[in-house]
Amino acid sequence: MIYVGEGDKPVAVDVERFMRATHVLASDIDDPEAITDLLNTAQEVVEKATGRPFGPGEYRFTAAFGWWRRWWFPCCPVQDVTGIELIGADGVAQAQPLDGVRVAMGEDEPQLILAEDWAGLAVDATEIRVTARVGAAPDDPAARTAQRAIVLIAREWLASDMSMGDEGEVVPPRLSFGALRLIKQARYKRPHIYRGA
Known part of the structure; x- marks a missing residue:
């Protein structure tokens, strides 16, 4: 599955929403671009784990x-x-x-x-x-659950020290129990791959 739409991929949680959800003040953020990257990475994780891309x-x-x-x-x-x-x-x-x-x-x-x-x-x-x-509209119940997972994951990653792996890549911390539960609630798994009609 590859995004091929015109323009940027739909964003589930922007920096302003993240700040409201986590009670972070604008003065506490040194680099808003870094927060955007963190949110985009968390969205990729959640979309892949749930099978529910944001959109449409x-x-x-x-x-x-x-x-x-x-x-x-x-x-x-x-x-x-x-x-x-x-x-x-x-x-x-x-x-x-x-x-x-x-x-x-x-x-x-x-x-x-x-x-x-x-x-x-x-x-x-x-x-x-x-x-x-x-893709799910922002008011879809599964989308709201996935958005909460994105906020939780990004907040946890922001609060932790991102360690470096053996090859120099950034290794994010493991997902918390709360984030995994939210992902499980929103997960879609197709029942079949192929079937004759």
């Missing part, structure tokens, strides 16, 4: 293509499909029509459904590349 925004997914006509997205929610390409064994991508393509159960268990007469089924392809509008 456009994301691209790639999967093996073959006998199936129903595919479960690895994240939730999914609003709609905005593009499909099929990739042949030669690596060449061919754009496909969206007629006969739909998203089912987008809020709960998002699935890409290909109709029996979808033109792409006649193409000899090994991969499918799907672009879809994905």
